[in-house]
Amino acid sequence: MEIFHQLGHNFNWNVESLHDDNAGDGLILAPRYMKRERVEGMSLVLRERSFFDPQFFLPNTQRGQLASYNFFPDVVADGFETSEYSDSLAQEGALRCVRFQIENWFRYIIIPTRHVSGMPSNYQSMQENMFVLPFLEACQRLSASQPIVLQMVVTEHMLKDEAYFNNLLNWVTGLRGISGVYLIVDHGGRSKQVKDLDLLIALLKFVDYLKQNDLIVILGYLNTEAFLLSIAHPNVIPIGSYEGTRIFNIKYFQEQEQLIIRGPTPRIYVPMLLQLINHNYINVVRRATTAQGDLFEENQYKAIMFKPTYQWHFSKAELYKDYFTVFSNQLRQLASYKDRERYQVVSQKIQDAIGLFTTIEGRGVVLDADSDGSHLPIWLTAANEFAISKSWR
């Protein structure tokens, strides 16, 4: 299982973390935030460890740096209506995009996807006409040697509806020419931690079926639920800095600039709690768990942040570099376990975290809903349900 940084704003932090701290294995490049010259200027070694997410989610917009890429649909078509982007335009765009990905030696060739909401009945034909078939043809024409991976952005409704779930899987596993799927779930981001049991179970099963069909599975835009999802054995798990890289939200690609409405409250990841907590709770959580030892792993970034005079602010690099280091270490420890063993390790960690939260609550610490571990019983149930379906339990 590899760990890739999902790049967004301030992607330098991710690059530095990968290079300086060996946190992670590669990068998911984001043209929304990186000009073409910047991508092409990266070292070959780094590009070979990374892949490029075309981010064609809203093909007739040109938000951010997308306009610097001559294969972005709106650039190819010089402004178009969605129904017009087909045939020769789609083929030309695909050729240019595939050529870019080949010539930059990225780890995978990504076939992009268009974002849709709800459960459209024409999802498959629309994706095939706009991107899948033109890109597959382009890959063939240009003799692409990198594995070809299909990007999918699925809504929670698509996964939770049994018939739609089956149709999606039947479709993607029946596509010839692809070696994998780059899967992103648009679940609306109603809470910082995913607490939707049905969604988590459906997602675990979706990943598992893809793996059973010998497809590479790359997950995108995940928060700490990546820890839970590791039991389905995806090939790549993402880690991101700002919430916009950990929870998929189409608004970041829309014309209206609403990138950061207000500065998010700095949060710190506590691996034993499987939770990012509001930094203001650090001392009181520490005091409540002294019997369990220090929950906060020491590292160079904690040394900076835990100085009494430190001014916490969401724009500080050490917040995120600490998260990258700590979370990637935690994920890496799972990599040596497989199948039932990995499930057992993950479920034990979740149970341990639940126990810790009980201890914290018992000491009179009342954490808010985004810091209180209330997602953990749901994760444990999801893990157990999945394990039952795999006969691991």
Place this chain on the structure above:
Amino acid sequence: MSFRTEKDLFETALNSSYFQQLVNQAVFLIEPQGLFGVPDLVVAHIKLSKAKERVRVQKTMAFEMKLHNWKRALVQAFRYQAFATMSFVVLDDAYIQRATKHLEKFQIANIGLLSINKQGVVISHYFPRPNEPYSVQLRVTFNHMLLASAELRCPESAFE
């Protein structure tokens, strides 16, 4: 008979004899921003140096006022312990039983529980013991706020 809005509850509380006694001889702040959460009211008993450059905080009381959502109020009130020596939840007396059924949660968290009715009668169901705030940085920030506020309005008794 219950309050119609939280604003009604707040105004009744502020005008009640209980709270009038509290804010008398104290510095108080209404909905101060920039801390951890936004308390409806903070009352601080301080001692200010004659040159007004130093403040010694004797006790601070932060209040979260809600009609009936005691769970949410509890979460908010706990935040205020980051900078205040005592924090309280104030609920509409018409709904107080929802909270008193879970009084142990207030006791364990050391968060006071008060109720108030439309006549302004305040009942204390649990009164917390004072504790050091759990965030050094927020305590410093809060003290600066108090200092700034004390320059504007400060009872005579506050001077050392």
Place this chain on the structure above:
Amino acid sequence: MTFNDVLMEYPDATLLKQGGQKAAYRIEHPVYGHSVLKIGTYKSPRELERIRREVATLRDIDSSYYPKNYDFQVISQDRFVIIEEYIDSRPLSKCLQEYSEPRRALAFTKELANGLNVLWQRNIVHRDVKPDNVLVVSSGEPKIIDLGIARLLDMESLTTLRGAPLTMAYAAPEQIHHHQGVIIDHRTDQFNIGIILVQLLLKGEHPFDPRVVGTGYSVPENIVSNNWHHSFLSGPSLSRIRPLATKLLGTQQFQRYRTPETLLNDINQCIERLG
């Protein structure tokens, strides 16, 4: 030219079968020798065009698993004739019990899968694989016939991939639930292979037959509900075939084999495990 005109050219023609829009006769062709003459009908120029394209593709299939396609003629405004190789054989439906021994059943299934793979590599799905459409020659090799409803997946199709399968007893669930947009691909044929494999092991009994399964449902309903007789696959040797059969008979296509190579590989491994 009428159909009778055509038949008159072959006075020794013997009717082989008749059904739906087709009839098949065994004939002695002056050039091709022992042949099968198949007569079909078409309803429109578009349909004729589709049939022409299919015949052209089938002609390209040069494989011992399929009878050679010799000739195609349009004989009237609604009829066409195909002449193909006659194969001296018996339909599998008449000799199912001869392949009930697990090794023989697997070996036959492997040959059948190899034969269908010739189509799958060309993106063609047979869609009607059943014992009647598999001929067994004296050497035991299968010959697959009746590609009349096979569809080319990546050709521009004049009709969508709809239409009820001709034989519901061997239909995959997605064929029973046919509707616009349903995917029919090589995995559909895999389901048919799965039925045949288990049927061989059951000495000819249909694994979804209510009398065999023990429920009151019909065969298509049992297929859709994935109710098939598998308890007999628990013995020491048959249990090694159970995973293969279960995967082939997956209700959803994603539960079957994604590629022909993985299917063939699994069959080979099964054969090795049986020793």
